[in-house]
Amino acid sequence: MADMEKDIRFVRGVGEKRAASLAKLGITDLRSLISYFPRRYEDRRGCTPIAAAGAGDSVCIHAMLARDAQLSRVRRGMELLKVRAVDDSGAADITFFNQSYLKPRLTAGSVFRIWGRMEVSGSRRSMVNPVMEPDGSPELLTGRIVPVYPLTSGVNQGLIMRAVIQGLAECGDDFPDYLPRGVAEREKLAQPRFAYNNIHFPESPEALALARDRLIFEELFVFACALKRLGAMKGRLDGPVIGCESAEPFFASLPFPPTGAQRRAAADAIADMRSGKAMNRLVQGDVGSGKTLVAAACIWAVCSSGAQCAMMAPTEILARQHFETLTRQLAPLGIEAVLLTGSMTARQKREALKKLADGSAHVAVGTHALISGGVDFKNLALVVTDEQHRFGVRQRAALSEKGGSPHVLVMSATPIPRTLALMLYGDLDVSVIDELPPGRQKVDTFAVGQAYRERLNRFIEKLVGEGRQVFVVCPRIEDGELPDNSIRSAEEHAKYLSGALRGVRVACVHGRMKPKEKDALMAAFVSGEIDVLVSTTVVEVGVDVPNAALMIVENAERFGLSQLHQLRGRVGRGVHKSYCVLVSDAQNPEARERLAALCRTNDGFELAEEDLRMRGPGDFFGSRQHGLPDMHIADLCTDMDLLKRAQDEAGRVLDDDPTLSKPENSALNARLASLFDMSRSAMN
Numbered sequence: 001m002a003d004m005e006k007d008i009r010f011v012r013g014v015g016e017k018r019a020a021s022l023a024k025l026g027i028t029d030l031r032s033l034i035s036y037f038p039r040r041y042e043d044r045r046g047c048t049p050i051a052a053a054g055a056g057d058s059v060c061i062h063a064m065l066a067r068d069a070q071l072s073r074v075r076r077g078m079e080l081l082k083v084r085a086v087d088d089s090g091a092a093d094i095t096f097f098n099q100s101y102l103k104p105r106l107t108a109g110s111v112f113r114i115w116g117r118m119e120v121s122g123s124r125r126s127m128v129n130p131v132m133e134p135d136g137s138p139e140l141l142t143g144r145i146v147p148v149y150p151l152t153s154g155v156n157q158g159l160i161m162r163a164v165i166q167g168l169a170e171c172g173d174d175f176p177d178y179l180p181r182g183v184a185e186r187e188k189l190a191q192p193r194f195a196y197n198n199i200h201f202p203e204s205p206e207a208l209a210l211a212r213d214r215l216i217f218e219e220l221f222v223f224a225c226a227l228k229r230l231g232a233m234k235g236r237l238d239g240p241v242i243g244c245e246s247a248e249p250f251f252a253s254l255p256f257p258p259t260g261a262q263r264r265a266a267a268d269a270i271a272d273m274r275s276g277k278a279m280n281r282l283v284q285g286d287v288g289s290g291k292t293l294v295a296a297a298c299i300w301a302v303c304s305s306g307a308q309c310a311m312m313a314p315t316e317i318l319a320r321q322h323f324e325t326l327t328r329q330l331a332p333l334g335i336e337a338v339l340l341t342g343s344m345t346a347r348q349k350r351e352a353l354k355k356l357a358d359g360s361a362h363v364a365v366g367t368h369a370l371i372s373g374g375v376d377f378k379n380l381a382l383v384v385t386d387e388q389h390r391f392g393v394r395q396r397a398a399l400s401e402k403g404g405s406p407h408v409l410v411m412s413a414t415p416i417p418r419t420l421a422l423m424l425y426g427d428l429d430v431s432v433i434d435e436l437p438p439g440r441q442k443v444d445t446f447a448v449g450q451a452y453r454e455r456l457n458r459f460i461e462k463l464v465g466e467g468r469q470v471f472v473v474c475p476r477i478e479d480g481e482l483p484d485n486s487i488r489s490a491e492e493h494a495k496y497l498s499g500a501l502r503g504v505r506v507a508c509v510h511g512r513m514k515p516k517e518k519d520a521l522m523a524a525f526v527s528g529e530i531d532v533l534v535s536t537t538v539v540e541v542g543v544d545v546p547n548a549a550l551m552i553v554e555n556a557e558r559f560g561l562s563q564l565h566q567l568r569g570r571v572g573r574g575v576h577k578s579y580c581v582l583v584s585d586a587q588n589p590e591a592r593e594r595l596a597a598l599c600r601t602n603d604g605f606e607l608a609e610e611d612l613r614m615r616g617p618g619d620f621f622g623s624r625q626h627g628l629p630d631m632h633i634a635d636l637c638t639d640m641d642l643l644k645r646a647q648d649e650a651g652r653v654l655d656d657d658p659t660l661s662k663p664e665n666s667a668l669n670a671r672l673a674s675l676f677d678m679s680r681s682a683m684n
Helices: 015-023 032-035 098-106 158-171 180-185 191-201 207-236 246-253 260-274 291-303 318-334 344-357 394-403 419-423 450-467 491-499 515-526 561-568 589-600 604-615 640-656 663-675
Strands: 040-043 058-065 069-076 078-086 091-097 111-117 119-121 124-128 131-134 145-148 280-285 307-310 338-339 363-366 380-385 407-410 429-433 444-448 469-473 506-509 533-535 550-553 578-581
Touching: 015 158, 040 604, 069 338, 111 124, 111 338, 145 158, 145 419, 145 450, 145 550, 158 191, 180 407, 180 640, 191 207, 207 640, 207 663, 260 280, 260 291, 260 407, 260 429, 280 515, 291 307, 291 318, 291 380, 291 407, 291 429, 307 394, 318 338, 318 363, 318 515, 338 344, 380 450, 444 450, 444 589, 450 469, 450 491, 450 550, 450 578, 469 491, 491 533, 506 515, 515 533, 550 561, 589 604
Parallel strands: 091 124, 280 407, 280 429, 307 363, 307 380, 338 363, 380 407, 444 578, 469 533, 469 550, 506 533, 550 578
Antiparallel strands: 040 145, 058 078, 058 111, 069 078, 078 091, 111 131, 119 124
16 A cells, blocks of 8 residues: 555645645645545536526636737736637637736637636626636646535645645555455445545546445445444443442432433443443433433442542533532532632642542542643542533543543533434443423524614613623634625624623623633623623533523524534523524525524424534534544435445454454554554543
């Protein structure tokens, strides 16, 4: 196999500068280069007569230039290059903006293949900034099915295409091949060389289909093998045996009854921890479903058996909230919790560390400070991580390793579609909390345009006058993005609201703040010192403000459906009637459908299914959540049939060769080893 780890800088024609640009797209070596697949294709094989091209059609024309290109300077920083192209049917005026370097090539009598969008005004036809290739030159951007790649600032289609062409050439006949020969033969899949060449530069639609089938199947096969290997390893690990038989004594001590779903999830976890095998359980539930109470029940069961627990949260304010909740629920039962965060004084940390080390403290609650050196437990038996996708796999692993092989409970408020969970979690343990506690407020949701701005401002003033608080979330503006005037940054919108709202205290949390500054502002909001908090999606996870009764999401079309649902879950957590307002003028049908779905239902699982249907798996199964690789080409929504076949083949291969030690499985084994640290820590 070619050296897939070869640095992109040393691929012919790339170099340092282009490599730095490509790195923004995650292209850093030969493997990531040839695996950077197009997001769509344009069929530029046929040529259309100029007169036959309709308004707005993207077409390829074969035409001669009627005269030399004319260059004019409209103003400083703006140059226009104009030329007329003609064929037997008519003429089209071609205009280029700020591309004066093309002028020497565009001479009268030259013949070009020209691809672009045809504009029609009366009898006049025109194109702006089309792609032009001289007749007789190699067909790179015209005369073929052309790949269209995702881009970023400083990277254009031509740069990626030329780099990919060179990368494919350097592979020769030696492309990555992780499928055992028998699998490829049974599934009648194309050879790797054919697949990689035709996924980038298809010879025909049929060749593209064959290439996609091969690469999608291979990706899903590796994915399925990884899940099965992890599941098998999990099954072999011994874990501490918990003596507690039931969480009912803990539930009986509460001033309210738990839901049936909470009881079932706690019972599942306790059964795991009594089995002698290390638990690795995901508890997923909608926002407000009471996952933290399940964690508290498990912590009580472990601590009442004489062992210790650790609970890790992504932010200091969320860690402090968990600490206060656990102290309130567990202290009356004789269980002591300590808080461990980065902002504590040295003396406070020393006291907490001493209690953990000698066992006088039963529970440690904290941020990533829990995984730092010097944090030692006497008998750690359970690790709970909240909102696991906010932690890297290695961070969670470092915490687990402090106890040998402790039980692991992961909580997630991102509902995963049931159809997907059934396919992917066959080797993991999952508890679903699918009912809300009594009294949980239904949040009324409305989608409005910018024309409602004045009415919305008055509504904010009304709620604040009644003593309520308001979240306002603005989309994150990416580096290099040039937003239109309708998109404000969080800082800009906070300034606007400060001037537009009467008698309202407005504050802003933004990305350039230090963590301590963010936590201080969030704490001030929680304590009621701030009426309106403007931010990016920093408020998406966890923060509990029972007094917040209104969530406003600006430019809501720029958020995913599950993300919008998470944001909506920040309100309706107290006794007050709560609302969510989605502000958007987007006319895109998909965006309108997404917002309408959110207004229609508060059921996170129903929305997750809808999100999966509309846009594929996206955030559900990125590497940030579970350590598994991102999908480069497979779509876990539309490729379900291939996933089932890949799972079947993975099972067949691993049943025959569980350790993948046979020569025909060596490439697959090496690939899995490079993707994962195949130890107990990877299973978090």
